[in-house]
Amino acid sequence: MESMRFKLKIWRQKDRNSPGKMVDYEVSGISPDNSFLEMLDILNFNLIKRGEEPVAFDSDCREGICGTCGLYINGRAHGPGKGMTTCQLHMRMFKNGQTIYVEPWRAKPFPVIKDLVVDRSAFDRIMAAGGYISVDTIGNPPDADTILIPKQDADRAFDAATCIGCGACVATCKNASATLFVAAKVSHLALLPQGRLEAKRRVKNMLLQMEREGFGSCSNIGACQVECPKEISLENIARMNRELLKAILSPHSDD
C-alpha cells in the first residue's frame, strides 16, 4: 500500500498560562486510509519512543458523533472536507509530502488547556441555562402517541438536534460566536409542541448565558454552517431570531 509522509507544524502550549508556539515535526509511513488522528497517534508513538513529550489532543468515539475532537487544520475547523469531524478526516484527502498546520480551537471562551486541548465547559453552562424541557425524569408522562407531531416538524427538530457540541462553529467564526450552537438547541425544542411552553424563556436565557461566557454576536457570515460537521443550517439562526423577537414583543403571552 502507498505510504505517505507529511511535514507538520503543531501548536504546543504547556498550560493555560504559558505562551505557546508552532513546532515542526515530520511523519512518514502513513497510509492514505489512516485517519488524521491515527496519523497523530503515530507521531506520538514515535515521540514517546524518543523520550519526548507527546502532543496532547482530545478524542473519544473516533466516529464523528461524540464531539470531543476538534482541530484547526490548515486554517479550517476540522480540516478540509465537508460535514465531517477531525476523526473522520482521512489522510487520503491530503497530498503526499504536504505541510499541515495543526492548531487548537481559537476563541476566548475556549481557553487552551494544553497543546491542542481546549476547555469548552462554557457550552455546558449555556445548556444548563435552558437547553431542555422542564420535566422531572421521575414522573408518569402520558402515552407517547398522544402527542402527534407532523413528520416534517419532527425531521427538522431532529436535524437541529444532531449538534454534537464540538465548537467548530465558534472556532471558525470571526466573532467567536456560539449562535449556531444555541440556535440548534432552541430550534430543536421550539419545533416540538412539548418545547413550546418554555420557548420564550429558553431563548432569552440561553442567549444571555452565551453573552456572559464571552462569545461574540452573530454577523451572518455563515462560516459556521460551512464548517459544522453535522451541517446544521443557518435557518436555525433565523428561527431562533424569530423566537427571540416573539419573546421580546409579547413576553407575557403563552406562545
Added chain:
Amino acid sequence: MDSRLDAKIPKGDISEKWENHKNSIRLVSPANKKKIEIIVVGSGLAGASAASSLAALGYRVKVFCFHDTPRRAHSVAAQGGINAAKNYRNDGDSVYRLFYDMIKGGDYRSREANVYRLAEVSSHIIDQCVAQGIPFAREYGGLLDTRSFGGVQVSRTFYAKGQTGQQLLLGAYSALMRQVRLGKVKLYTRREMLDLVLIDGKARGIIVRNMLTGELERHSAHAVVLATGGYGNIYFLSTNAVNSNASAAWNAHKRGAFFANPCFTQIHPTCIPASGKYQSKLTLMSESLRNDGRVWVPRRLEDAEAIREGIKSPADIPEEDRDYFLERLYPAFGNLVPRDIASRAIKRMCDAGYSIHPGGDAVFLDFHSALEHYGTLEANRLGIHSPSEETIIRLGRRVLEAKYGNVFHMYEKITGEDPLETPMKVYPASHYTMGGLWVDYNLMTTVPGLYAIGECNFSDHGANRLGASALMQGLADGYFILPYTIGDYLADDIRTGDIPTDHPAFDRAEREVRDKIERLTKNGGRTPVDYFHRELGRVMWDKCGMVRNAKGLEEAISDIRAIREEFYREAAVPKVEGLNHELEKALRLADFLELAELMCMDALHRNESCGAHFREEYQTPDGEPLRDDENYSYVAAWEYTGEDISKERLHKEPLVFEFVEVKHRSYK
C-alpha cells in the same frame, strides 16, 4: 450458595414482582433525602438518567465523568434504536414477548425477574423521552415510527435515524444539566475514578484523579452508583470509544464486588473491517441495516478470489452465483438473526475462503434489493406510473437515506465508497460486554451501598444481548429502577450525617492509588502504552473472541501474564504535571491486563457454548452451540482474593426459569 449472592427476587407471579417490590421496599422522606448524598460515576445513558432522577427526587447528587462534558459519553454513538413493548404496530408484541425474546436471545443465561421488569418499564421510557423532546422518527400521520432488530419477529424498535443513542443521551444530558442549574447535582468533569472507598464494609466514597491537574481527590457519599460502561476495549480494536475502560468497575471488584460472567462479550457482526496496523478503532454499521441489507458472499471460491484481487466487482456476480448465507442457514429470521449467530456465520464463511476484502476478512452487506423495493413503493405513493429503473433507484435512495443517512455517510467517509453503489464490506468486531459487576434485583453489588447500572452490570442480557436493548436497559436502570430501589438501602442513613473524607479508609485508598501511579511513571521504560494494548487485544481476539477452546484459553492466560510483566517493566509513561493522556491509558491498561486473565478463566471454566461464548469443543454437528443446562445454568460470580488473579474464587448463582420453558435456541 453464598449468602452474598442472594438476588433478593420478590415473590409472586413474574408480572407482579416489580409492583409488589415497589410496594414493600422502604422509602426515604423528602425532608430526609436532602441529608443524603449519592455519587454517580459515569454520565452515559444510565449515569445521566439516574443522576437527574435521583436529584429530581431530592437527593444531593455528585456526578463524575472523565470527559470534558457529560454529553460525550459513548452511549452517544449507539445508532439503531431502543426497544419498547408498546405494540403500536399491533403485530403481536407484548411485555411477555419482549421478555421472552430477551431470555431466548441471551441463551437462557440471564435472570428472569430482572429481564421481565425491563420489558415492563420499557414502554414508559418512550413516554418519558417524548415528554423530554426526543425527536424520534415519525410517520406521515404524526405517530411514532418503529423498525425491527435482530432476533425478533415484531417491529418494536423506536429510533431517530441512525443517531438514536445521541438523541437519547442528549435528552438525559439536558435533564442532568437542568438539575445542575437547580443546584441539585454537582458536576465533576475530567475526573477518572481510580478506587472505591469502603468504611465499615459499606461503599462510602471514591478516589478520583483530576485529569487536568493530576491531583488525587477524595469524594464521599452515602452510596456510590457505577454507570461506567463495558470493557469491550480489552480487545484494543472495538466499536467502543478509545477512552472507554473497565477501571472503575474493576477497582470496585478488587474492593469486594463480585464480577459476573466476564467471558460473555458481544462481537457485533457488521463493522467496517480493519485496514492497516495503525487502526485505532473500528466503526459499527448499525444492526438496523439488516432490516434492509442482505449479507452475501460469492457462491464460488474463485469469484471471491477474483473480487479480492480486484479482477471482478460485486456487480459482476449474477444473482444465482451469490450465497445469501444467513437467509440460507436461518430462513425464519434471515438476515436478522441475533448478533452472535450472524458473527459466527460470517467468520465461518471467511475462514472457508469466501472473504471479499483484499486486506483481510469481510462479507458484503448489500442494499440493492431494498433500493428497488422502496423505490417502487415510493413511486406508487407519489403516483408515478411505470417508473424507470433509474427513477426507482433514485427514489429508493431517498427512502434509505432518510432511514439510515448518517450511517451511510460514516461508511463513505471512512472507506471512500458509496454503500448504495458498491455493497458495504463488513466484518465482526468487539462491541458490548454482557458480563459485568454482579447485582441483585435492586441493582446493588455484593458491596453494600455500591450499585451498578447500565452496561457495567451483568443482569439483563445473559450470554448475548439483542439489538436495541442496551439503550433500553441504560434508561430503565437510571430513570425507573434505581431511583426506587436505592431508597430501600438509604433509609438506614437518614441519621448518618455527612461522611468525612479524612477517615483512614480514604488515606489508605489514596495511598494505594498513588503507589500504582508511581510504579508506572518510575520504571524508565521506552515502549509506548499502545504497543502493549495492541498485544493484549491480539491475544484476546484470537483466543477469547468469537470462538474459544481450552488450549487457546490456557495459552492466552500465560500470554497475558507475560504482557503484563513486560508492561510494568517497559511501558513508557511520561511523568508530566497536569494533563497526561499516556498515564490515563497506562492506568486503564493495567486494569484490563488483570480483567483479561479473569475473562479467559471464566471462558475456560464454562465447558459449554451459549450465546456469544462459543467453545469449539461444544457444538452440534452443524456447528450450532451446544449448551449444557444441567451443569452451567448459573451466573459465574468471581470474588477477588488478592493480586494473583488465578486465585479468584468462583461463586454460582443458580438460574431458575419459572416462567419460560428452557429450550434449544434456534433461529432456523
